[in-house]
Amino acid sequence: MGDDRYGRTPRPGGRAPWERYPADDDAQPRTGRRNRHADTTTGSVPLSVQDLVEKVDSERNSRRRRRAEPEPPADSTGTRRPAPPEPAAPNGSHRTPDAGSTGARRAVPPDPLNTTGSRHAVTPDPTVTGARRAVNPDSPNATDARPATGSRRAVPAKPSNPAADPVTEELPAVTDPPRADIKTLRAQAAAAPVAASPADYPTTALPSNVGAKPLSRLATARKRRNRKLRAAGRASLAIFAVIAMLVTGGGWSYLRAKDNAFNQVTALEPDSPDVVDAGAQYGDENFLIVGTDTRAGANSQLGAGSTADAEGSRADTVMLVNIPADRQRVVAVSFPRDLDVTRPVCEGWDNDKGAYTGENFPSAIGDKLNAVYALGGPKCLTKVIQKMSGLKINHFVGIDFSGFESMVDTIGGVEVCTTKPLVDEVLGTVLTTPGKQVVNGSTALDYVRARHVYGEERSDYDRINRQQRFLSSLLRTALSGKVLFDMGKLNGFIDAFAQHSFMDNVSTKDLLTLGRSMQKMQAGSITFLTVPTAGTTSYGNEIPRESDIKAIFRAVIDDQPLPGEKPSAPVTSEAPPVAAKPKQLAVDPSTVSLQVSNGSGTPGLANTTATKLSNQGFQIYSTGNYADGTSPKTIVRYSSGHEAAAATVASAIPGATLESTTGLGSIVEVVLGSDYTGTVRTPTAFGQTLPDTPTDSGGLTAAPVTLPSDLEHVNAADDTCK
16 A cells, blocks of 8 residues: 555555554553553554554655755865754744745654665654654643654644645666676577567467457368459459450450551432431441442453453442341342433542542433443442432442452352353353352352353343352351351451452441341341343343332331241340430421422312411422322321421421422422311421421331232342252
């Protein structure tokens, strides 16, 4: 316990208060009666707790006074003079100085029994057997008022306030050990054995996880395995990220390098008024593929002839390929090279340079299809085919003889089949034996070009049939994975294609996307058709059957069944996503020219309706009766490129439907049917989004299209010899 009431711990070796202050042998308690704890043998009375407290306080006050006193001045010899003794109190006890006193106090000799060397010890009187405390004679409780000897000092009546004057314990100064001891300690530390593990350290306990139980061997192994799996996962993820970055960057570089090798030309007319029902064709891909028979350059060495035989270039093969938005089938329609057409106004084309000359040629009727290309190039040919088919052509590809031969050799040849040897009057023997056989590029070129074969009577149509069968075999080879999944062959195929072709709106990405969408397409879903004709003119041109041609392409646009087509299960390959149709915005009525036609059978209805439409701001071009007689429905007819104008007109006529047609140009025709109620309302405001208006494809889609019974067709799944 502490040596005073403030809990201060005595110094090592010191004595407790009850040991420093022995009990009085003849003192009486302050109450005037003997303490019941007195020693009955010796007659001495032990000190009470209050007495011990008073003695300790007296000793503490003495220490404070000695610390506050200045050192005595030194004399001439250098010896300090002792302070004069402090006068004694009247009652014989030592006087306790005031708090502010600075006078010198008497020196207290050390206690020989105090082993701690404390300067606060009091020397007891050797003649007294028991130390007594000095008692004030004036105190009413005093029983023995004998004067204290010199060995006694006065004890104040009241203890001092420790909070007002705290005591700071003095600790001995820390001194460095002698140098010899330091060397000894270092030698002992160097000679000490080194612990091999924490368990060898001189400690009573090793650190452990608080609150955690030690893991079993199975749990430790599982934890170690999970740590390895996480490390392996992080490493794999890093490797995958690096590979993805390299593949992405390499793929982008590959596509860009291939695209830079393509020869781009101007061929398309996206806003052509000849496009039929552009809304129904949204998302379709239409490729116009042309095989040219130019005799210039490397083509003159392939048996095609020379420029002396035929200058320039002709469209030896013309094929329009339709791939609908759902990628469920492919339809390829071939056009005879001698088809009789009307050539529009065209700009001149230099096939050797692959550029337009800037010279314009007037329109002409009775021209051959291949002559149109020879004069006006890709742009003029696209106009003719787009007007004839009504399809919106969005890709053009032209390839010469040399490119065709290189592509066939790159994929390792193509299998063909014939029932007899193939011999041509001009090209000679093409196939020496009948049956199935794989042909290289040179033989394949003669196979698809021959048009004077012995035993064939239809000339160009027999050649088209051979071309379609050859392409069917080529597609079967490609779709089987021999080309699309062989990067070497696919890369060589694209290189040969890029070196010997010219195109518009075609990139390597488009070709790869198209090939990927057809990977799981079955060959039975690919159909080849040939435009029907009705004999020839006096100058040898094939006469087109226009009504049958319109029916064919109407069936293509509406995805109706075609002859020879073999529907298969839905394609599991993912088709490229088709963007939503953009919303049409209303146009200014003053910019729309209307032709109002009365098909209701009510006389004068066209004039009265035209007046109402004019009051809404529309410009009236003409009024009259409907050319086809009567119509059960009110229809707003328009040519491609004028969808917004037609929809603005339809928003003013309740119940009207839209119909896409050709030949109207910028004129919008309003056909008043028997269901017309005579109401004309305010059209949608200029710049506002037009509401969805029902679309009517006209009489051709009122019922399934009737296709000609003699329509030439080939299915890609048919590999029988013929």
